[in-house]
Amino acid sequence: MARLFKQSLAKVGYEVEIASSLRAFDGKGCADAQAEISQNARTEVARISTEWAARPPDIWFTYHCYYKAPDLLGPPLAKRFSIPYVIAEASRARKRLGGAWDGFARRAETAIDSADLLLAMTAHDRFALDRDVRACQIIADFPPFLDPGPEPAAKSACPTLRLLAVAMMRGGDKLASYRQLAAALPYLDTNWTLTIIGDGPAKSEVESLFNSFGAKVHFVGEVDESALRAHYEAADILVWPGVNEAYGMIYLEAQAAGTPIVAEDWPGPRAVIGPGSVLAAIDDPKAFASAIDSVATDTDAGRKARQYVLAHHALDTAAARLSTLLGGLA
Numbered sequence: 404m405a406r407l408f409k410q411s412l413a414k415v416g417y418e419v420e421i422a423s424s425l426r427a428f429d430g431k432g433c434a435d436a437q438a439e440i441s442q443n444a445r446t447e448v449a450r451i452s453t454e455w456a457a458r459p460p461d462i463w464f465t466y467h468c469y470y471k472a473p474d475l476l477g478p479p480l481a482k483r484f485s486i487p488y489v490i491a492e493a494s495r496a497r498k499r500l501g502g503a504w505d506g507f508a509r510r511a512e513t514a515i516d517s518a519d520l521l522l523a524m525t526a527h528d529r530f531a532l533d534r535d536v537r538a539c540q541i542i543a544d545f546p547p548f549l550d551p552g553p554e555p556a557a558k559s560a561c562p563t564l565r566l567l568a569v570a571m572m573r574g575g576d577k578l579a580s581y582r583q584l585a586a587a588l589p590y591l592d593t594n595w596t597l598t599i600i601g602d603g604p605a606k607s608e609v610e611s612l613f614n615s616f617g618a619k620v621h622f623v624g625e626v627d628e629s630a631l632r633a634h635y636e637a638a639d640i641l642v643w644p645g646v647n648e649a650y651g652m653i654y655l656e657a658q659a660a661g662t663p664i665v666a667e668d669w670p671g672p673r674a675v676i677g678p679g680s681v682l683a684a685i686d687d688p689k690a691f692a693s694a695i696d697s698v699a700t701d702t703d704a705g706r707k708a709r710q711y712v713l714a715h716h717a718l719d720t721a722a723a724r725l726s727t728l729l730g731g732l733a
């Protein structure tokens with residue numbers, strides 16, 4: 404998503420510079436790590452300030468600011484050089500104040516409070532941003548987007564339903580989604596195969612979940628972008644529960660390739676899945692299987708999926724809207 408924002412900015416005439424390679428991320432909730440990163444950020448602010456002394460940029464743009472990865476550079480630099488400050492996908496998490504991420508959670512809240520423009524990419528994030536909006540702050544809905552690519556090739560006829568899952572193999576929510584998918588497969592009424600694309604530290608655990616299905620499940624591993632598009636186009640349905648997904652780029656990628664989706668009805672998938680696809684009840688394997696069977700009978704599902712992306716999540720549309728929003732600030 405960050406690369407797509409960079410692409411969209413360039414598309415409407417902005418010269419985009421990556422200001423820093425500082426990684427302001429604490430995945431474990433360690434106060435000492437947060438303190439060290441904050442000190443490194445202060446050093447970076449001083450360095451960038453020197454570089455910008457003669458010619459500062461017109462706008463500071465940050466993608467994704469939340470309690471594990473606050474923007475530690477944008478607020479002080481935007482204030483020092485009196486330039487507009489923009490955050491796309493800002494997420495408030497007041498419940499993290501006072502906990503293991505207290506320091507970073509407070510810095511994230513400060514950054515979000517400082518922003519002149521907040522681009523809300525899901526209704527879930529928008530709710531908290533609206534709740535705590537400050538005077539003169541602009542909050543704009545900005546759905547996730549992608550380059551939809553060329554019209555996909557027509558799917559070849561096949562008597563077997565071709566299912567596809569694409570996800571990293573790691574613990575937590577990703578592993579929970581794999582479990583939900585494995586639990587749903589025995590309830591399918593139709594003959595099926597499943598291709599799984601992905602890799603990661605939980606690979607052996609994921610593979611064990613699908614051992615009982617034998618050759619019906621095929622593990623591909625990690626693939627590049629062009630190969631992934633070919634897999635999307637070849638599949639009949641992308642099946643991924645999406646437990647606690649922020650929104651999930653795979654849903655947009657698959658629909659752009661003319662492949663409908665079955666996911667669970669979480670806020671993230673709900674934000675990017677349109678007609679032709681089905682959101683099943685959460686934590687209900689039978690309902691998930693029923694949703695797959697339902698989509699499989701819709702011969703127009705793939706066309707509807709792509710048309711939805713073209714209408715609501717295409718790069719050109721996003722770039723034009725971004726140009727309008729930023730132009731008002733600059």
